[in-house]
Amino acid sequence: xxxxxxxxxxxxxxxxxxxxxxxxxxxxxxxxxxxxxxxxxxxxxxxxxxxxxxxxxxxxxxxxxxxxxxxxxxxxxxxxxxxxxxxxxxxxxxxxxxxxxxxxxxxxxxxxxxxxxxxxxxxxxxxxxxxxxxxxxxxxxxxxxxxxxxxxxxxxxxxxxxxxxxxxxxxxxxxxxxxxxxxxxxxxxxxxxxxxxxxxxxxxxxxxxxxxxxxxxxxxxxxxxxxxxxxxxxxxxxxxxxxxxxxxxxxxxxxxxxxxxxxxxxxxxxxxxxxxxxxxxxxxxxxxxxxxxxxxxxxxxxxxxxxxxxxxxxxxxxxxxxxxxxxxxxxxxxxxxxxxxxxxxxxxxxxxxxxxxxxxxxxxxxxxxxxxxxxxxxxxxxxxxxxxxxxxxxxxxxxxxxxxxxxxxxxxxxxxxxxxxxxxxxxxxxxxxxxxxxxxxxxxxxxxxxxxxxxxxxxxxxxxxxxxxxxxxxxxxxxxxxxxxxxxxxxxxxxxxxxxxxxxxxxxxxxxxxxxxxxxx
Amino acid sequence: xxxxxxxxxxxxxxxxxxxxxxxxxxxxxxxxxxxxxxxxxxxxxxxxxxxxxxxxxxxxxxxxxxxxxxxxxxxxxxxxxxxxxxxxxxxxxxxxxxxxxxxxxxxxxxxxxxxxxxxxxxxxxxxxxxxx
Numbered sequence: 096x097x098x099x100x101x102x103x104x105x106x107x108x109x110x111x112x113x114x115x116x117x118x119x120x121x122x123x124x125x126x127x128x129x130x131x132x133x134x135x136x137x138x139x140x141x142x143x144x145x146x147x148x149x150x151x152x153x154x155x156x157x158x159x160x161x162x163x164x165x166x167x168x169x170x171x172x173x174x175x176x177x178x179x180x181x182x183x184x185x186x187x188x189x190x191x192x193x194x195x196x197x198x199x200x201x202x203x204x205x206x207x208x209x210x211x212x213x214x215x216x217x218x219x220x221x222x223x224x225x226x227x228x229x230x231x232x233x234x235x236x237x238x239x240x241x242x243x244x245x246x247x248x249x250x251x252x253x254x255x256x257x258x259x260x261x262x263x264x265x266x267x268x269x270x271x272x273x274x275x276x277x278x279x280x281x282x283x284x285x286x287x288x289x290x291x292x293x294x295x296x297x298x299x300x301x302x303x304x305x306x307x308x309x310x311x312x313x314x315x316x317x318x319x320x321x322x323x324x325x326x327x328x329x330x331x332x333x334x335x336x337x338x339x340x341x342x343x344x345x346x347x348x349x350x351x352x353x354x355x356x357x358x359x360x361x362x363x364x365x366x367x368x369x370x371x372x373x374x375x376x377x378x379x380x381x382x383x384x385x386x387x388x389x390x391x392x393x394x395x396x397x398x399x400x401x402x403x404x405x406x407x408x409x410x411x412x413x414x415x416x417x418x419x420x421x422x423x424x425x426x427x428x429x430x431x432x433x434x435x436x437x438x439x440x441x442x443x444x445x446x447x448x449x450x451x452x453x454x455x456x457x458x459x460x461x462x463x464x465x466x467x468x469x470x471x472x473x474x475x476x477x478x479x480x481x482x483x484x485x486x487x488x489x490x491x492x493x494x495x496x497x498x499x500x501x502x503x504x505x506x507x508x509x510x511x512x513x514x515x516x517x518x519x520x521x522x523x524x525x526x527x528x529x530x531x532x533x534x535x536x537x538x539x540x541x542x543x544x545x546x547x548x549x550x551x552x553x554x555x556x557x558x559x560x561x562x563x564x565x566x567x568x569x570x571x572x573x574x575x576x577x578x579x580x581x582x583x584x585x586x587x588x589x590x591x592x593x594x595x596x597x598x599x600x601x602x603x604x605x606x607x608x609x610x611x612x613x614x615x616x
Numbered sequence: 617x618x619x620x621x622x623x624x625x626x627x628x629x630x631x632x633x634x635x636x637x638x639x640x641x642x643x644x645x646x647x648x649x650x651x652x653x654x655x656x657x658x659x660x661x662x663x664x665x666x667x668x669x670x671x672x673x674x675x676x677x678x679x680x681x682x683x684x685x686x687x688x689x690x691x692x693x694x695x696x697x698x699x700x701x702x703x704x705x706x707x708x709x710x711x712x713x714x715x716x717x718x719x720x721x722x723x724x725x726x727x728x729x730x731x732x733x734x735x736x737x738x739x740x741x742x743x744x745x746x747x748x
Contacts, residue, residue: 401700402700403699403700403721403722403723404627404628404629404631404632404671404700404722405629405631405632406700406722406723407629407631407632407635407698407700407722407723407724408629408630408631408632408633408634408635409631409635409723410635410723410724410725411631411632411634411635411636411638411639411724411725411726411729412631412634412635412638414635414639414725414726414727415635415638415639415642415726417726418639418642418726434725437723441723
């Protein structure tokens with residue numbers, strides 16, 4: 096055997112240089128698998144098993160007493176062909192330290208062609224193997240994460256076409272990864288938002304920026320709206336060219352809907368608060384009006400006492416005087432007129448009390464009174480004001496009206512309110528028209544002005560207590576409600592017609608019969 | 617001979633006292649006047665009256681107290697309250713204190729006054745306690 100290898104010795108020097116320079120391991124074995132020669136790399140790798148030459152390869156390299164099961168050298172010896180296998184790299188004590196890629200080549204006698212040995216070429220692939228394993232592990236980790244994540248993970252190319260889609264997309268958009276792959280990310284956007292969102296996304300693409308929490312509205316396969324929050328990172332080649340993006344989408348539909356509902360609730364709440372505040376405001380102005388009235392009531396009660404004393408004295412004195420002047424009709428007429436004046440003063444005091452809600456136990460005394468004279472009395476009081484404002488007064492009285500049995504104070508209050516309102520409605524002049532007439536079994540009195548008028552919405556409310564259209568707080572809001580109450584007390588009716596800018600007409604009907612029997616209970 | 621009925625008017629307003637005297641005297645009453653509650657009590661201590669017309673609100677001793685004292689001195693005296701005050705509270709207090717027979721609201725005329733006094737004399741009235 097040694098003899099057969101002689102030829103190599105001629106080139107010994109040259110070959111040994113090559114042999115030593117190779118950084119992979121080389122062993123030369125005889126047909127008995129005994130090591131004949133090794134290079135320096137083998138000596139370094141298997142330093143723990145030195146000396147190597149003379150030992151069987153499985154003893155030296157694997158610490159075994161018999162050939163290994165998987166062994167390309169064994170196959171080469173059997174077949175005469177080259178063979179290759181990955182086998183363990185075994186350290187001291189038979190411990191596997193890594194992997195080697197083992198190539199075996201047949202060594203033949205150049206003359207006879209007979210197999211005389213095997214060249215083993217050994218490459219340490221431990222590092223590569225570990226890298227591959229790490230890569231596999233990493234891929235598995237990614238797949239596990241991608242599939243178990245709540246978020247949908249994806250990758251698109253530089254045009255925005257999906258190249259990877261995690262299976263979560265099925266749950267998020269209702270499509271399988273296969274259906275989504277190859278589509279563009281904007282294909283799923285809500286049509287109303289598509290152009291805008293696409294523009295914003297590609298703006299980020301050209302900047303090659305990482306983006307976070309990009310909110311976009313998408314359409315699920317079943318047609319419903321899905322709100323997604325997208326974050327992504329650019330994929331760049333080593334030269335910095337954009338290859339695409341990868342990232343994750345979170346389904347935030349529930350949050351958006353909850354926020355929308357919350358907004359609706361909060362708006363409802365605000366509206367409710369506004370309504371309640373308005374109610375409170377109304378209550379407050381009602382209270383204010385009532386407080387004003389209470390003050391008026393107290394004042395009225397005081398004035399009533401103060402005035403009713405001397406008024407009572409005056410009335411008695413006038414009655415006594417009338418007794419003295421029985422013989423002179425002229426004096427009696429004057430006395431009657433003076434008595435009427437005192438009655439009217441009393442009526443004003445009563446009106447004040449009535450307006451303030453103070454009810455007396457007694458009743459204002461009723462007398463037979465002519466309505467025309469009463470109207471004239473009121474016009475007399477307001478004449479100066481009418482002249483000042485340039486108001487023309489037109490009177491049309493029916494002469495044959497029988498007297499009413501009524502309280503001067505009460506009827507004074509009714510027509511004083513109506514005529515005063517009419518004058519108030521004509522700050523820049525106009526025509527005040529007062530008409531009295533017999534109407535069936537009663538009297539009809541019409542008070543009309545050509546003033547500012549009352550709006551339709553106010554017209555329904557003017558007889559309600561506390562209603563006033565005067566913003567300055569001058570009105571008590573009681574005048575017309577008292578008018579209404581008194582007219583009803585007499586079994587009468589009151590009507591109003593008005594047109595804004597044209598004027599207002601009040602029509603009062605008072606029954607003659609009902610009034611004679613006195614006040615209804 | 618007919619014995620004239622005696623009336624006492626108590627009111628701090630002189631025109632009322634004067635007016636009542638001028639109305640009632642010609643129709644056959646004998647009228648005396650007092651301008652304060654104190655004065656009324658002094659007069660009642662010395663003389664008897666059939667009816668007292670009593671104002672309620674007066675400076676010094678008011679009608680309530682005067683009525684109380686008069687009822688204590690002369691329990692049979694009938695009192696007609698005359699007042700322009702509509703205050704129910706004050707009236708109630710007056711009723712509890714004195715026990716009046718009638719109430720006349722000021723202002724009143726001749727006929728109302730005569731009717732009121734005659735009602736008081738006849739005992740033709742409903743007691744206020746029941747009325748209220």
